[in-house]
Amino acid sequence: MRNYKLFVLDLDGTMYRGEEKIAEAPVFIKELNKRGQDYVFLTNNATKTPQDVVNHLAKFDILTQPEKVYTTSVAAARFLTKMKKSPTVYVVGEAALANSLREAGCQLVSEEKDLGRCDFVVMGLDRQITYDKLAKAALAVRAGATFISTNADKALPTERGLLPGNGSLTAVVRTATGIEPTYIGKPEPFMLEMIMEEKGLAQEDILMIGDNYETDILAGIRAGVDTAIVFTGFTTQGDLEHVHEQPTYQWESLLDAFC
Amino acid sequence: MRNYKLFVLDLDGTMYRGEEKIAEAPVFIKELNKRGQDYVFLTNNATKTPQDVVNHLAKFDILTQPEKVYTTSVAAARFLTKMKKSPTVYVVGEAALANSLREAGCQLVSEEKDLGRCDFVVMGLDRQITYDKLAKAALAVRAGATFISTNADKALPTERGLLPGNGSLTAVVRTATGIEPTYIGKPEPFMLEMIMEEKGLAQEDILMIGDNYETDILAGIRAGVDTAIVFTGFTTQGDLEHVHEQPTYQWESLLDAFC
Secondary structure, X not given: OOOOOEEEEOOEOOOEEOOXXXXXXXXXXXXXXXXXXXXXXXXXXXXXXXXXXXXXXXXXXXXXXXXXXXXXXXXXXXXXXXXXXXXXXXXXXXXXXXXXXXXXXXXXXXXXXXXXXXXXEEEOOOOOOOHHHHHHHHHHHHOOOEEEXXXXXXXXXXXXXXXXXXXXXXXXXXXXXXXXXXXXXXXXXXXXXXXXXXXXXXXXHEEEEEOOHHHHHHHHHHHOOEEEEEXXXXXXXXXXXXXXXXXXXXXXXXXXXXX | OOOOOEEEEOOEOOOEEOOEEOOHHHHHHHHHHHHOOEEEEEEOOOOOOHHHHHHHHHOOOOOOOHHHEEEHHHHHHHHHHHHOOOXXXXXXXXXXXXXXXXXXXXXXXXXXXXXXXXXEEEEOOOOOOOHHHHHHHHHHHHOOOEEEEOOOOOEEEEOOEEEEOHHHHHHHHHHHHOOOOEEOOOOOOHHHHHHHHHHOOOXXXXXXXXXXXXXXXXXXXXXXXEEEEEOOOOOOOHHHHHOXXXXXXXXXXXXXXXX
């Protein structure tokens, strides 16, 4: 395997499965630390802060730092403030998203009279969704706000079964307005490009590692970096027979990285 | 004009515009009564009972009876009970929809443990929507319930602007499950076919009258009945230049029916 400067790691299905441990994951991280191999985590989840992710990983004996965690909340905030300084934003989402936007200097608006002067509408998964939130998002998008969605994930694996993901909630405003949002998360290449720019790395320096061909691997392919699929989550070896462009590597577990 | 046995009339944009009167509408209904011309009202709205519609029409001096009003709530209830006797249903919608289903003999379920044995999931506009309602609908559809939606209307004209319609809320469960619902309302022909069957009428006996080409007129065309578009609401004369199949009649106002 090439000598990559940075491993970019997906979380759910790669480092753990929901609340279930993946045995090789903590061994893998310890080995990276020992070898001095740099890595970061990349998640489409917009409802957790980097510190929340660090705390969740600790439950599986994976010890890391918030600086190593890239969520779509953090990435959305960077995306907006790169396009405009101190933008006005109507946000549909949970606390982590609103906090990221506020910390990055966005001015969040919530009153009906302010919807007409919004620069952006940002939608992230919101399990406290209401009709009024969806209505306000639709009104602001129709009034000209740029429509951003943290991620297009259709369904969310939970212990109850597959529940509606942010891509499904985003479909309300997309359908009501006829306007397609810009998605921040995987499979869009934006987050990988952001990491490369921030760390001054080139495409050949990066390996994107994840369990989901449709999000992790496609994001890597679109960003022009090498990819490794690990069969501990969503995509099976059989699924890969039907895809056009293959990942660079196929791994049974993360420890195949050292083979 | 041919001697139709039944006029089927759309409501919003045809008999009134939101809270605004259309001056010719009460004159038109009085003239139909005088001539002994039978008529019914047909609406995609699933949040109002027939009696609610009668009360709303009375504000515009249009006096009628609940028996003359066909809502998608009433039609959905007929559709379900025609397919199965006393079906179990998980419903997302407002009181009028749940009441129609209950009155028709449906057994409404709401607990998580019952979602796996639902015959149907029915979605109608619900301005008290929650993530949990959407999650339960998605779980029941994934578990095999037949997915029904009262109507595919994307946006709802209100005094606040165009807000998400039932078609937009339905998109959450459609996107999350990958399963397309069966829609009851216009432009589907189902409600017109139901009226013909109930009243023992043939296609040539019916004239469908409405302001919206995409819903009213297409429903008529698909049901094989004659159609009249009235330019007091959504569709303009200019819009008709781009449509493949023209309505049978084009009216400036409802009173053109008597010309």
